[in-house]
Amino acid sequence: QxxxxxxxxxxxxxxxxxxxxxxxxxxxxxxxxxxxxxxxxxEISAPQVIVFAGNHGVTAQGVSAFPPEVTAQMVINFEHGGAAINQLARLAGARMDVHALELDRPTADFTQGPAMSQAELLTALQAGWDAVDPSADLLVVGEMGIGNTTPAAALACALFGGEAADWTGRGTGVDDAGLASKTRVVAEGVALHKDAIRDGLDALACLGGREIAAMAGAIAAARVLRIPVILDGFICCAAAACLLQTADGALDHALAGHQSAEGAHQALLEKLGKQPLLSLGLRLGEASGAALAIQVLKGAIACxxxxxxxxxxxxxxx
Amino acid sequence: QxxxxxxxxxxxxxxxxxxxxxxxxxxxxxxxxxxxxxxxxxEISAPQVIVFAGNHGVTAQGVSAFPPEVTAQMVINFEHGGAAINQLARLAGARMDVHALELDRPTADFTQGPAMSQAELLTALQAGWDAVDPSADLLVVGEMGIGNTTPAAALACALFGGEAADWTGRGTGVDDAGLASKTRVVAEGVALHKDAIRDGLDALACLGGREIAAMAGAIAAARVLRIPVILDGFICCAAAACLLQTADGALDHALAGHQSAEGAHQALLEKLGKQPLLSLGLRLGEASGAALAIQVLKGAIACxxxxxxxxxxxxxxx
CATH class of the missing domain: 1.10.1610.10 (Nicotinate-nucleotide-dimethylbenzimidazole phosphoribosyltransferase (CobT), small domain)
Structure with missing residues (x-):
């Protein structure tokens, strides 16, 4: 600063x-x-919202209430302006970009092996880094990826410890049986990769996803460009946590936009040391809570x- | 509805x-x-922000950190566009109106007698009622009036019971001695008028202020016009409470915009049965918190x- x-x-x-x-x-x-x-x-005159989309091999384990093809369908919805984030970005006067990351090539199922190779991780990080407009004066990143609260929970568990159940929530709305199964999947993944994870980047490769890595890359790029960032919900914060576990101060340029209804988001925000601006029970992702929080920051700057x-x-x- | x-x-x-x-x-x-x-x-296309200003005889008791002439000075600041509410109303795309209510004729000191006569109360209620634009599709009301957390605390105490200390806070920032004195003033006023107060309108006359009554009048007019209202902080909610104690359902068309840093605002919101949209430690009045909350409602409608x-x-x- x-x-x-x-x-x-x-x-x-x-x-x-x-x-x-x-x-x-x-x-x-x-x-x-x-x-x-x-x-x-x-002033805030050029906010940028970026939504990254990715698919997840771990959906084969039945961890989501929605089928994986919804990721690509929602990308089309973003491109046609029909999603929640389109409305909230427009209201905030923000430019919105959508990056679909190899949707036809999901990550590997992390209960069987690493989600991504080192080369795949670097490609995804780079996609995020390159997506940031250097002339933006505020950045919000979000995600779309059916099943991605599962890798997010696994990342939080791998980085911060505790039980898989502490970090696993209902995502888009799995039932009790689905939650139990999802928790088991998170525990299996964390156990399988425990010895391979020495820092946040290892965790991203073993347990993450392309859109999660891309968010981390974009947040890191914004740090270098001195562009303040508003973090979105649980998955975005899991991406941010990987940076923080890799370099102290990596999130000094970031605010928590909101506390979502995903059960473990509050605990994750506490690990990041961030107090949310909003708490309205959102659990949509897409950068929606952070885009709404742009208005709070704009109010602060306007005054x-x-x-x-x-x-x-x-x-x-x- | x-x-x-x-x-x-x-x-x-x-x-x-x-x-x-x-x-x-x-x-x-x-x-x-x-x-x-x-x-x-x-849609929300025509939000209206109204700031009412009034002066208070009870300032003679030394209840504020600022001198009473600041009320009129701030009205000029509102008219010139220099206050916080001007920035927040502009950001929300809202029309903003300012009504200064007989600033050269403060209410009477309520520790000595009723703050207003019935005729004065009706004039202030009417000023509020008439200030609402019938073509508005959202209303935010706020206030400026040096000393007015004292009548607001007295109103809350008279309407909801408890001790004066439960409802009295630091306002714009009185010190410990000031807070003790202010609490004594509230207790004296409530005790003096206890027998004269049968409903919220009696309370407004005995303990209120012109800008507080005008906010109540505007909120009531909006109910009839089916214009939803976003309530501001402690003083606005005290005005709203007078309506609720007069007619059940009088606030069904109103949301709580925020929880302010004024100590008793949370308790007052609970009495109104309202959960705030924002909680950012504001304690400025002027409708500032409610104007910021317009953005949350706009986000909801946009989606x-x-x-x-x-x-x-x-x-x-x-």
Whole structure:
């Protein structure tokens, strides 16, 4: 972060026509954003939303309430503007890009072997990295991939320990039997790859998916480009966790957009040290919660950069 | 609410390209809004933000960290576009109106007698009622009035019981001695008028303020006009509580926009039976939290009315 910009933003915040601290978290958000963008009076004018899609061999284990062909069908829905994220990106004034990652070639079933080879992992990370528009001033990444709460749960379990049941939830809505089976699949995968996982990138290869790796690549690229990121739900946070377990500070440029209804998201946010901006019971993925949270950050920046100071407005400052 | 529209909105929601319930509270919000607007596929195209300002005789008791002249100074700031609410209303695409209510004639100090006469109360209620644009499709009301967390605390205490300390907070930021003094003032006012208060309107006259009564009048007018309302913080909710204590169902058309940092706001929201959309530590008033929450409701409506159905998109519905 740019220390001069941080100080400039904090100084401006203290002069705005409101009691000190009265805008709560909005004040912290604005100063934080200004620090990353190198401006004491920043704007958000070019947010980018990227949705990555991937397919998962582990769906052969019956871990989802939806069939795998829905991934490709939803990509077409994104391209035609019919999904939730299309509406939320438009509302936020964000550019939206969709990247379908070899949907006809699912990852391997991680209960049988690594989900991806090192070469496949690198290709997916690179796809994410390259998808970020360097001229964007805010990035939101999301995913579509039938079955992908299963690799996300496995990643969280492999990275942070605990039981598979602690990290496994209902995803798009599996029933009790489905949840039990999914939990068993996560436990099997984590046990199989335990010895091969030394860091977050190993975990991504063994247990992840192409869209999950691509989100990690995009978040890492944004760090280098000083583009602040709003994290979406459980799967996006699992991708982010792989970066954090690889390099301290890798998520300093990221906010948690929301707490989803997926059971383990709260615990995962705590592991990331992030407090969500919204908590509205969403569990859709697609970057939907993070795209809605763009509005909160925009509100913070609008107040910070648009308000009059006490001196400008001739208001007594108490 | 329009039952046919409610059913139409619920039916549409069940066909959209997402797992059932995956948009969480956004789904409930959209159906609820459609019911009030009489449409199974509603829009928000004309939100209105109204800020009412009033002055309070009880400031003579030293209950605020700011001098009373700040009320009029902030009205000028609103008119010149320099306050937080100006930025947040613009971001929400909302029309914003400001009504200063006889600022040179503060209410009476409620520790000495009723804050307003019946005639003064009616004038303020009417000002609020008349301020609502009948063509608005969403209403947010807020306030500016140095000292007005004190009447709001007194109203909550008179309406819901408990101790003055349960309802009295730091407002714009009084210190410990100020808080103790403010709590004593609230207790004195509630005790003085206890026998005169039979309903919410009596409470408004004895302990309220012009801007508080005007918010109540506007919220009541919106009920008749079927304009959904997003409630702001502690003071707005105290105004709303006066309506609820006067007529059951008076707030069925209202959402809680946010939970503020004012200590008793959570308890007041519970008395109103409302779960806030946002909780970001705001404590500014001016309708700021509710204006930010417009974006959440807009997100809900954008998804509901803009998304493709499973049939339209050719997506398998599980």
């Amino acid at each position: 740019d220390q001069a910009a941080l100080q400039g933003a904090a100084a401006r915040n203290s002069q705005l026509t409101k009691p000190p601290g009265a805008l709560g978290r909005l004040e912290d958000l604005a100063v934080w954003y200004g620090g990353w963008r190198g401006s004491g009076r920043p 910070h950069s648009g308000m009059a100071t006490f001196a400008e407005a001739g208001v007594s400052d108490g | 329009d039952q046919a529209a409610l059913q139409g909105a619920a039916a549409r929601n069940s066909q959209l390209t997402k797992p059932p319930g995956a948009l969480g509270r956004l789904e409930d919000l959209a159906v609820w809004y459609g019911g009030w607007r009489g449409s199974g596929r509603p 509901h009315s803009g998304m493709a159905t499973f049939a339209e998109a050719g997506v398998s519905d599980g």
